[in-house]
Amino acid sequence: MKRPIYIFSDGVLRRKNNTLYFESEGVQKFIPVENTSEIYIFGEVELNKRFLEFLTQSEIILHFFNRYGYYVGSFYPREYLNSGYMILKQAEHYLDTQKRLSLARTFVEGGYKNMRQVLKYYQSRGIDELERYIQQMENLFGSVSNINDINSLMAIEGNIRQTYYSAFDLIIDKDDFKFEKRSKRPPKNALNTLISFGNSMMYTIVLSEIYRTHLDPRIGYLHATNFRRFTLNLDVAEIFKPIIVDRLIFSIISKNMLKPEHFEQDLEGIVIRDDAKKLFIDELEQRLSTTISVKNIGNYVSYRQLIRIELYKIEKHLMGEKEYQPYVTQW
């Protein structure tokens, strides 16, 4: 099984003896290239073109984060699963307003249904007040089918998410992790910092999976495409953010794995310390490799495979084979 590599220390990444090599403060480490799916870089790392060439040849994507944990960008090696046919289908569904809207609506629907499932899960564990938020989200979602432009759709999606977030304080119920309101760039408190970090991770994970399909990440449907940056991963991440990132946050906070000391006030707002990022990523990896049974595929699949399967479903929708139905968790 190929695994992602996470680098937190400062050092030099190189190609050596036909494999990946990392040197940091005198510590030398070989990373087997055939076991590596993608690399996440959080530290200050030096690398050269020879190394990037090797990554391209090995089909390994590289994601960079700055010292605040914000996503910087990715080295997205030359596509190796190019299909002109699929790209034309993707473009066709973007250019045709009705086709684009119907896909965009499904992403909103998938995100909404999974957010609702999260709240319902905690409701079933005794937080009765969540009902009010579930109702409010349901009302908001009711108007989605009548909407005929992307901007209004985005606005409704935003309202649903806002309602959903405002229920977080009921679920977490810890003074150190008050939600208050959603703040980004920079996040104003620890919980918002965690959400931002988790979401950025989700975007790159989906991007890594897109790289292993025939889809072009630059053509998205819900999030505005400007043909320069990746957007399809943002669309697909909507579906998985609630069930992977948010559930993870609730779980590590309730187990007291994260403490206020893990966060620091910086000029840029509240930042997570490296040990907390590591902890978060460990838990995230564990969650992504958890397997569940999915009908049709036959055997158990991991959450990571589930993301890929979601992309295949989109491909089949684009090909006109099978209408896309977003994954909704069944806890």
Place this chain on the structure above:
Amino acid sequence: MEKTIDVKGSILQAYIVCKRQAWLLSRNIGPSPDNPFLEIGKLISQEYYKHDKKEVYFDGVVLDLIRQENEVLLVGEIKKSSRAKSAAILQLKFYLYKLFKNNINAHGKLLIPEEKKTFDVQLSFDDITEIENLIEEISLFLSSPSPPQPQKIKACSKCSYKEFCWA
């Protein structure tokens, strides 16, 4: 499709086993890159026959291996197992046909190193007619705007398109 699609060895081989796979391949919709069986297959063709010339491009097809044997050119096709032997033999015959059309006389050998098996393959005149008919049949099939629906067959269990087809 304005232009008739070029039939390649892999497409021909797939057509015998699973028509849907042949159609997807023709649109360059490749299999899941991380399918374990696919990776094993790749490693096998890398690890064996290191003294031979491998992955030789010729007239739009890729020959796994070529070797000079008793003044005759030998074309080898490397497979992981003999599961789809007849399809593999036809694929090899297709390569021999391509060479024949370019006035190159060659012998074929199907190589299954993990099973320590080899099969000699020769191109007969009947084969030539069969392959020409097959190419025509495949071209016609590929011109269809969409692939046939997936069907559960024996090959599905280890197929690298499994997740795609059943998603």
